[in-house]
Every structure is written in structure tokens, then in C-alpha cells.
Amino acid sequence: MENMDLIEHIQQKFPRMSKGQKAIATFIMENYDKAAFMTAGALGRTVGVSESTVVRFACVLGYEGYPKLQKHLQEIIKNKLTTVQRLNLMEGLEADKIIDTVLKMEINNLKTTRQDLDINMFKNVVDDLVKARRIFVIGFRSSAPLAQFLVYYLSYIFESPQLITLGTSDIYAQLVHVCHEDVVIGMGFPRYSNQTVEGLRFAKRRGAKIVTITDNKISPLYELADNCILTKSDMNSFVDSLVAPLSIINALIIMAGLARKDYLVENFSVMEQVWREKNVYAKHDFDFMHKDQQGGE
Structure with a gap:
């Protein structure tokens, strides 16, 4: 059921549900953006049924329990929520x-x-990048x-x-x-950009090795990848969480740098000299480092 639209699945099961289960199903289909972040108890109170009814409802849909249903619902709807719906998720909370x-x-x-x-x-x-x-x-x-x-x-x-950009030349050119x-790295999180997906699909047809960084296996970027790094980006609001993805990217950069250490050291040695000559960084930064190395105050 992983790739099935959960709302469609609920609709298929709806005729054979009990009265209480139908109440839960109706609420989820009409308010999926709210239901996905409600506990079983809260959902039950909202629709007027017991928590055990909510748990049985999840079992009717084929889940081991309500947390599994909730997690799947959250993953599926993340790409369906509009920006306004995501904004409403934290409405009313104190700072x-x-x-x-x-x-x-x-x-x-x-x-x-x-x-x-x-x-x-x-x-x-990392090996793909090096090669x-x-x-x-x-x-x-x-x-x-x-x-x-x-x-x-x-x-x-x-x-x-x-870096592939959305400039004067289209992504296909x-x-x-x-x-x-070649290796093409694509990254995307809900709501997934169609342009990213189409760019990766085009590169795959050209024979490139595809690496993607995305949030889960139902992401359209996952199925296109030869290697896919999954990283969570959950955030119950209108902004996207990039903390974990950025951490993964940092780790990828460091591992690649260590694999190409000689080349990296050579480049940084050249650039450090250029940065000093061109005053790229504020002078006191270098003064501070110099004093620190000399044991100065």
C-alpha cells in the first residue's frame, strides 16, 4: 500500500466500515492536513468516538496500529499541503x-x-563522485x-x-x-519541484548515474536514483526543514574531500594566498588567528 494514495484507499474501504469508523474516515478525507498530526485520542474526541475505535480503524486499513497510519498519512500529504495549510499547522501557539x-x-x-x-x-x-x-x-x-x-x-x-539553474538556458540544454x-545529483523535498524531477529523468535517459537526496521512498526522486540518500525534513509549518539535509550534505562534502585530500589541500593553499592578497576576509580575522598561533592576547 506504500505507493497507494491513502485517501483513495480509505474511500475504497468506506462502504464496509462501521458508523464510528465512517466518522473517522470522513474527518480524515475532509481535514487530512489536521488529522495527520492528531493523536488517536485527539482524533477520537474530535469525531466523537473512542480511542480504541480509532485504533481499530487503522487496523481496518491494514496497519499494525494508529502510529503507522499516522506516519503514512503524514508522508503522503506533505506534498499535497498548500503553503496556507502548512502555515495553519502552528497557528495559535505561543512563541x-x-x-x-x-x-x-x-x-x-x-x-x-x-x-x-x-x-x-x-x-x-562518494565513490561515484570520485570516479x-x-x-x-x-x-x-x-x-x-x-x-x-x-x-x-x-x-x-x-x-x-x-549547478543547473533556471536561467536563460533551460535545464535540458x-x-x-x-x-x-557523469554523476547528476538531485535534491528535493515536499513539495517536490517538477523541474527537478524532469531534469533528473532527462539525465537518466542520457545514461548519467543519478544520486538523489530526498525525504522518503514515495518521493518522485527516489525511483529515479541509482543511489538515494534519505534524510528527514519534517516541519509542521510553511517552511521546509533543511537542517538534516544540510548535515548530510556536509558529511558528503567532508568524505569527498578526504578522498581527494591532495587535490583539496593544493587548491586551498592557492586560494588562501589569493584571499590574503585580495583582502577577501576581514583583516582582524587573520590578525586574531596569527595572535592565537603565537600565543598572543
Whole structure:
């Protein structure tokens, strides 16, 4: 049932449900953005049934319990929620509650990402990058800063990684020369950008190896990937959580840098000299580091 639309599944089961189960089903179909984040007890009180009825409802749909149903509902609807619906999820909360909720979700995203991470697959991604002739990175909308950050650091580790942009040249023209020797990295989170998906699909047809960074197995980026790094991005509001994805990207950059250490050290040595000559960084930063190295105050 993983790839089935949950709302459609509920509709199919609806005629054979009890009166109480139908009340739950109706509420979920009409208010899925709220139901996905309600406990079994809260959902039961809202529709006027017992918590045990809510649990049995989940079993009728084929789940082991309500938490499994809730998790699946959250994953499926994330890409369906409009920005306004996502904004409403934290409406009415006090400032301290909003801060606590956001930080707890980010901590949970990091923990879950680490628990579920396939280390061998992660190593395979690094190997793919090291062996690639060229590297292309695609990330649009809220994922654009992640793509830019990744390309910025990869440019010190590899020769001319290319950021695919939505500029004067369309994404297909920028990818037209990719081949089986190249790696294309795509990243996307709910709501997934069609342009990212289409760019990856085009690159895959051209024979490139596809690496994706996304949130779960029902993501359209997952099915296109030769290797997919899954990282949680849950946030019950209109903003996208990029903490765990950025942490994964940092780890990827560091591992790639260590694999190409000699090349990286050579590049940084050159750039450090240029930065000093061109006063790229504020002078007191260098003064501070110099004093620190000399044991100065």
C-alpha cells in the first residue's frame, strides 16, 4: 500500500466500515492536513468516538496500529499541503511553544536520519563522485540553497562541478552533454519541484548515474536514483526543514574531500594566498588567528 494514495484507499474501504469508523474516515478525507498530526485520542474526541475505535480503524486499513497510519498519512500529504495549510499547522501557539516545537522536530529529523542512513550506500555515492568525469547538481525552489552550498564546496574538491539553474538556458540544454561517465545529483523535498524531477529523468535517459537526496521512498526522486540518500525534513509549518539535509550534505562534502585530500589541500593553499592578497576576509580575522598561533592576547 506504500505507493497507494491513502485517501483513495480509505474511500475504497468506506462502504464496509462501521458508523464510528465512517466518522473517522470522513474527518480524515475532509481535514487530512489536521488529522495527520492528531493523536488517536485527539482524533477520537474530535469525531466523537473512542480511542480504541480509532485504533481499530487503522487496523481496518491494514496497519499494525494508529502510529503507522499516522506516519503514512503524514508522508503522503506533505506534498499535497498548500503553503496556507502548512502555515495553519502552528497557528495559535505561543512563541516558546513554537520554538520548542521547531527545535524538537529538527532534533528528531537528525536522529531519524542517522538511524535510517545506509552507510554503505553513502560510501558508494562518494565513490561515484570520485570516479565521475563531471558532476552536475540540481535543486530548485527551497532546495536551491542546498544545491548552491554543495557546488560551492565541491568546486574545491573536483574540477568544475556544474549547478543547473533556471536561467536563460533551460535545464535540458544544460544537461544535453551528460553521459554514462557523469554523476547528476538531485535534491528535493515536499513539495517536490517538477523541474527537478524532469531534469533528473532527462539525465537518466542520457545514461548519467543519478544520486538523489530526498525525504522518503514515495518521493518522485527516489525511483529515479541509482543511489538515494534519505534524510528527514519534517516541519509542521510553511517552511521546509533543511537542517538534516544540510548535515548530510556536509558529511558528503567532508568524505569527498578526504578522498581527494591532495587535490583539496593544493587548491586551498592557492586560494588562501589569493584571499590574503585580495583582502577577501576581514583583516582582524587573520590578525586574531596569527595572535592565537603565537600565543598572543
